[in-house]
Amino acid sequence: MLLTVLVYVLVALAVALLGRSLGSRVFWIAAIGPLWTVGYCVWAASALGSGPRTESWNWVSALGLTIEFRLDWFSLLLLALVGSIGTLVFVYSVHYFPPDRDIRRTAAVLTLFAGAMAGLVTSDNLLLLFTFWELTSITSFLLIGSNDESSSARSAATQALLVTGAGGLAMLGGFVLLGQAAGTYSMSSILSSPPSGVVVDVALVLVLIGALTKSAQVPFHAWLPAAMAAPTPISAYLHSATMVKAGVYLVARFAPAFAVDGPWRWIVLGAGSASVLLGGYRALRQNDLKLLLAYSTIGQLGLLMVLFGAGLPELALAGCVVLVAHAAFKASLFMVVGIIDHQTHTRDIRRLVGLARRWPALFWASLLAAASMAGLPPLLGFVGKEEAFDGLLQPDVPAHLVLLAAVVLGSVFTVAYSARFLWGAFGDDVDRTGDAAVVEGSDVPRPLPSFVAAPALLALVGLVLGIIPGVMSGLVADSLAALGFDELAVHLSLWHGLNTALGLSILVIAAGAGLFVMRRRVERVQAAVSRGPSATSVYDALVKGLVDVAGRVTSVVQSGSLPVYLMVLIVTLVLVPGIPLVLAGSLGRSVEWIDSPMQPVIGVIMVASACAAALVRRRFAAVLLLGTVGYGMAALFIVQGAPDLALTQIMVETLGVVAFVLVLRHLPEGFAPTISRPRRVGPAVAGVAVGLFVFWFALAASSVTGTPTPSADVVDGPVPTRDSGERLADRSLAEEFLARSLPDAHGRNVVNVIIVDFRAFDTLGEITVLLIAALGVLALIRIDRREESEGVPLAAESIDTEDARR
Amino acid sequence: MNEHSPIEQTPRERADSEMSRRSMILDVVVRSEFHVLLVVSVYLLFAGHNQPGGGFVGGLVAASACALRMATAGPAELRRSVRVRPMVLLGGGLVVASVAALAALWDGGQLLQTRYLTFDLPVIGPASMSTAFFFDLGVYLLVLGSMLAVLEVFGEPEAGP
Numbered sequence: 001m002l003l004t005v006l007v008y009v010l011v012a013l014a015v016a017l018l019g020r021s022l023g024s025r026v027f028w029i030a031a032i033g034p035l036w037t038v039g040y041c042v043w044a045a046s047a048l049g050s051g052p053r054t055e056s057w058n059w060v061s062a063l064g065l066t067i068e069f070r071l072d073w074f075s076l077l078l079l080a081l082v083g084s085i086g087t088l089v090f091v092y093s094v095h096y097f098p099p100d101r102d103i104r105r106t107a108a109v110l111t112l113f114a115g116a117m118a119g120l121v122t123s124d125n126l127l128l129l130f131t132f133w134e135l136t137s138i139t140s141f142l143l144i145g146s147n148d149e150s151s152s153a154r155s156a157a158t159q160a161l162l163v164t165g166a167g168g169l170a171m172l173g174g175f176v177l178l179g180q181a182a183g184t185y186s187m188s189s190i191l192s193s194p195p196s197g198v199v200v201d202v203a204l205v206l207v208l209i210g211a212l213t214k215s216a217q218v219p220f221h222a223w224l225p226a227a228m229a230a231p232t233p234i235s236a237y238l239h240s241a242t243m244v245k246a247g248v249y250l251v252a253r254f255a256p257a258f259a260v261d262g263p264w265r266w267i268v269l270g271a272g273s274a275s276v277l278l279g280g281y282r283a284l285r286q287n288d289l290k291l292l293l294a295y296s297t298i299g300q301l302g303l304l305m306v307l308f309g310a311g312l313p314e315l316a317l318a319g320c321v322v323l324v325a326h327a328a329f330k331a332s333l334f335m336v337v338g339i340i341d342h343q344t345h346t347r348d349i350r351r352l353v354g355l356a357r358r359w360p361a362l363f364w365a366s367l368l369a370a371a372s373m374a375g376l377p378p379l380l381g382f383v384g385k386e387e388a389f390d391g392l393l394q395p396d397v398p399a400h401l402v403l404l405a406a407v408v409l410g411s412v413f414t415v416a417y418s419a420r421f422l423w424g425a426f427g428d429d430v431d432r433t434g435d436a437a438v439v440e441g442s443d444v445p446r447p448l449p450s451f452v453a454a455p456a457l458l459a460l461v462g463l464v465l466g467i468i469p470g471v472m473s474g475l476v477a478d479s480l481a482a483l484g485f486d487e488l489a490v491h492l493s494l495w496h497g498l499n500t501a502l503g504l505s506i507l508v509i510a511a512g513a514g515l516f517v518m519r520r521r522v523e524r525v526q527a528a529v530s531r532g533p534s535a536t537s538v539y540d541a542l543v544k545g546l547v548d549v550a551g552r553v554t555s556v557v558q559s560g561s562l563p564v565y566l567m568v569l570i571v572t573l574v575l576v577p578g579i580p581l582v583l584a585g586s587l588g589r590s591v592e593w594i595d596s597p598m599q600p601v602i603g604v605i606m607v608a609s610a611c612a613a614a615l616v617r618r619r620f621a622a623v624l625l626l627g628t629v630g631y632g633m634a635a636l637f638i639v640q641g642a643p644d645l646a647l648t649q650i651m652v653e654t655l656g657v658v659a660f661v662l663v664l665r666h667l668p669e670g671f672a673p674t675i676s677r678p679r680r681v682g683p684a685v686a687g688v689a690v691g692l693f694v695f696w697f698a699l700a701a702s703s704v705t706g707t708p709t710p711s712a713d714v715v716d717g718p719v720p721t722r723d724s725g726e727r728l729a730d731r732s733l734a735e736e737f738l739a740r741s742l743p744d745a746h747g748r749n750v751v752n753v754i755i756v757d758f759r760a761f762d763t764l765g766e767i768t769v770l771l772i773a774a775l776g777v778l779a780l781i782r783i784d785r786r787e788e789s790e791g792v793p794l795a796a797e798s799i800d801t802e803d804a805r806r
Numbered sequence: 807m808n809e810h811s812p813i814e815q816t817p818r819e820r821a822d823s824e825m826s827r828r829s830m831i832l833d834v835v836v837r838s839e840f841h842v843l844l845v846v847s848v849y850l851l852f853a854g855h856n857q858p859g860g861g862f863v864g865g866l867v868a869a870s871a872c873a874l875r876m877a878t879a880g881p882a883e884l885r886r887s888v889r890v891r892p893m894v895l896l897g898g899g900l901v902v903a904s905v906a907a908l909a910a911l912w913d914g915g916q917l918l919q920t921r922y923l924t925f926d927l928p929v930i931g932p933a934s935m936s937t938a939f940f941f942d943l944g945v946y947l948l949v950l951g952s953m954l955a956v957l958e959v960f961g962e963p964e965a966g967p
Contacts, residue, residue: 057911057914058911058914058915058916059911059917060916060917061916643858644858644859644860644863647850647858647859647863648862648863648866651863651866651867651869651870652866654870654873655866655869655870655873655953658870658873658877658957659956659957659960662957662960662961663960745920745936745938746855746922746934746936747855747856747936747938748855748856748857749854749855749856749857749858749859749860751860752854752855752859752860752942753855753938755860755861755862755942755945756854756855756860756861756920756938756939756941756942756945757918757920757936757938760907760918760920760938760941761917761918763903763941763945764903764904764907764918767899767900767903767944767945767948767949768900770948770949770952771896771897771899771900771948771951771952773952774892774896774951774952774955774956775896775955777955777956777959778892778893778955778959781959
């Protein structure tokens with residue numbers, strides 16, 4: 001399974017590096033990734049008979065991080081969706097995307113997304129799952145913002161990232177609480193013996209926030225319609241077929257273990273049924289075909305949440321069928337919209353006329369897919385909906401009549417908007433309300449057959465599986481067993497006899513048809529009903545409030561005065577570690593003041609230079625004097641026998657002086673004259689205090705080395721465990737490092753061995769900080785330059801005014 | 807930016823080019839020392855495991871070579887002789903260090919675990935090294951990159967008012 005994920009990474013690299021001359025055909029290469037997954041699924045399906053397959057690698061075992069994958073039938077079901085729909089979407093993309101400069105980036109990121117999704121549905125470790133989860137959010141952000149010149153696409157991408165990212169953070173908190181409560185982060189172990197208690201309830205609520213944001217459920221749904229700014233293949237893949245199902249996947253996994261007690265059911269069922277109603281209601285009045293599908297997706301995901309979230313086998317059975325059906329018909333319909341958009345350059349149903357006659361193949365594919373969405377026989381959507389009604393009619397479902405009512409009403413909406421989709425996209429009868437030009441089917445080029453192939457194939461899958469749903473019975477039964485339900489006899493069939501579910505279906509279809517016929521009146525009613533604050537406006541207000549608060553905090557904290565910043569740093573440095581240091585009392589041992597006759601000589605030079613640096617009036621002289629202090633320090637290191645430190649100190653000092661001199665070119669030659677004496681007292685006191693503090697600290701620190709330290713000091717930090725046998729506890733770190741450097745790390749230079757081996761984790765963090773700092777410097781200067789060209793005062797000038805103020 | 811059109815030069819750019827014209831001897835000396843310093847920095851990088859040196863110092867020495875070059879010939883000359891952008895060095899350094907950190911996972915080791923390799927080189931003969939070297943190489947590149955970024959930013963003629 002790791003290999004499956006890595007294949008995507010390699011393919012993405014190949015796409016990014018080699019795809020330069022291929023244009024749109026780069027998607028043929030990208031399709032290797034999902035195609036590999038399909039092959040893996042076929043192979044794994046034959047090997048899964050003897051139970052789930054697991055894979056495990058060490059990652060950071062000190063932190064309990066392992067790479068654990070687990071493939072059972074439910075994971076396989078989703079992995080197969082990711083692979084098969086992915087393949088079709090990639091093939092479709094060859095025709096969809098114009099061969100411009102950004103296409104390699106889009107193809108590479110889409111491939112990475114598919115890899116993250118494949119990892120998400122197969123990972124067994126909660127933290128690994130979270131990693132993949134966030135990767136899908138980030139790649140989704142990049143893909144929604146593909147058209148980075150459009151500000152609406154950028155803000156839609158940001159909204160999706162903020163909402164799903166915030167949900168992801170909540171989920172991480174939930175995972176940590178859950179993992180600590182259960183004592184393991186392995187999902188399969190947690191689910192097989194679920195912990196309980198208040199902490200677990202809190203954890204589950206947090207996890208649910210993650211799942212509901214990802215699956216765009218009420219009240220977090222607003223990002224999904226906005227995300228329709230993405231190119232249509234991306235909407236088809238991420239925002240209908242796979243990524244938004246990640247939340248459903250998580251709920252499906254957790255529900256059997258956690259749904260019965262606590263707040264789980266009420267949250268999932270409440271949000272799900274609200275989404276069913278809201279999605280359907282909003283979809284009814286959309287004129288943009290893509291937005292219609294987006295709201296429809298919110299409703300369908302709500303249905304899936306209801307079905308999986310209750311944690312009952314009958315409903316989960318229906319959930320599995322609806323999951324497959326929805327992925328097929330919704331991806332197909334999105335691709336149809338993409339084709340229409342690509343050929344006619346509009347998705348507005350008020351402008352599309354007579355496409356059915358012109359493009360019969362596309363029309364028939366859409367008819368099949370939309371009929372499956374509406375739940376008409378003999379399509380898979382009908383089978384799923386029948387099973388859902390059937391399950392919700394069981395009295396052991398909590399509040400089953402309320403849920404049933406919501407789902408039935410949502411299904412009525414679904415029938416109506418499915419009809420609206422077909423009528424709007426292909427019908428001849430058009431509301432000529434807008435004054436925009438109407439696109440006649442006969443005026444536009446016919447799409448290539450291979451362009452239509454992908455949606456047609458998916459629509460046919462819905463038809464074939466609808467006629468012979470029995471072929472899915474085994475897979476569904478195995479998936480339910482994988483979710484942890486007891487063995488359940490699954491007999492999927494098109495005809496269940498005359499029962500209540502069939503009656504409900506007939507009722508739904510009739511009512512939906514009626515709603516469609518009365519669409520004018522429905523639209524008028526919807527327009528008349530005043531709506532409360534929409535989720536989008538709430539989101540906008542939240543973001544604006546956050547920015548305002550941040551601005552106010554910044555204006556207080558960031559005064560823009562360098563001396564003030566420096567004073568804050570210095571005072572903190574002196575007070576926070578300084579007070580406990582003084583309270584700790586006397587030093588551990590007597591101090592040897594002088595080791596070598598060189599030391600007092602160097603010391604005098606350093607002290608003299610430091611004092612002179614504080615007194616001179618010219619900046620350049622001050623910099624050179626400070627450099628002298630630094631070189632003196634290096635000389636002290638040499639006297640003490642630390643050539644490594646000395647070398648580093650000299651280099652840092654040299655480059656520091658160079659950097660100073662470069663900056664000095666932009667500043668006046670001398671310091672501004674001091675205005676008043678009292679203003680100099682504060683900095684002087686601070687300077688003396690920090691000097692005393694460092695002096696005392698150095699004494700205290702050097703008196704500690706060489707004495708035995710308690711074991712707690714030693715084991716903190718990731719010292720790699722080594723097999724040389726000696727216990728760490730009874731020696732100080734310095735001795736420990738000295739003793740181990742050569743035998744363990746094969747290095748005589750202990751300083752270097754500490755940096756790159758013993759404490760390499762620290763170094764990794766430090767160089768990352770260095771990188772961020774360098775990027776920050778570059779970015780700040782760039783901003784500065786931009787402001788300069790816009791006539792805003794420069795930083796250097798404000799430094800001068802600060803000097804004048806002192 | 808406008809290096810080659812004297813009319814549009816800012817006063818500081820003119821000063822920069824005058825400076826480089828005045829210090830011909832220094833320029834020649836630095837030009838010959840530049841590569842020597844780079845070799846020294848690479849030596850420090852390699853020697854670091856057993857003798858004074860290491861990626862950090864090596865990177866600083868290389869950066870100081872660049873600083874010398876810039877001080878005598880100006881930022882444009884530095885950019886001509888060091889073609890790699892600081893951004894690339896920064897990113898590349900972190901990638902090298904991260905890959906070195908992850909490498910031991912490949913055969914079941916731990917994150918950041920190092921191996922000691924012995925092998926025979928053609929011509930040179932038997933040699934040995936710790937895989938920590940590659941981590942150090944990442945440090946070297948990153949340090950050099952960050953210093954170059956700073957030099958570039960502060961050394962730009964149009965950086966100030």
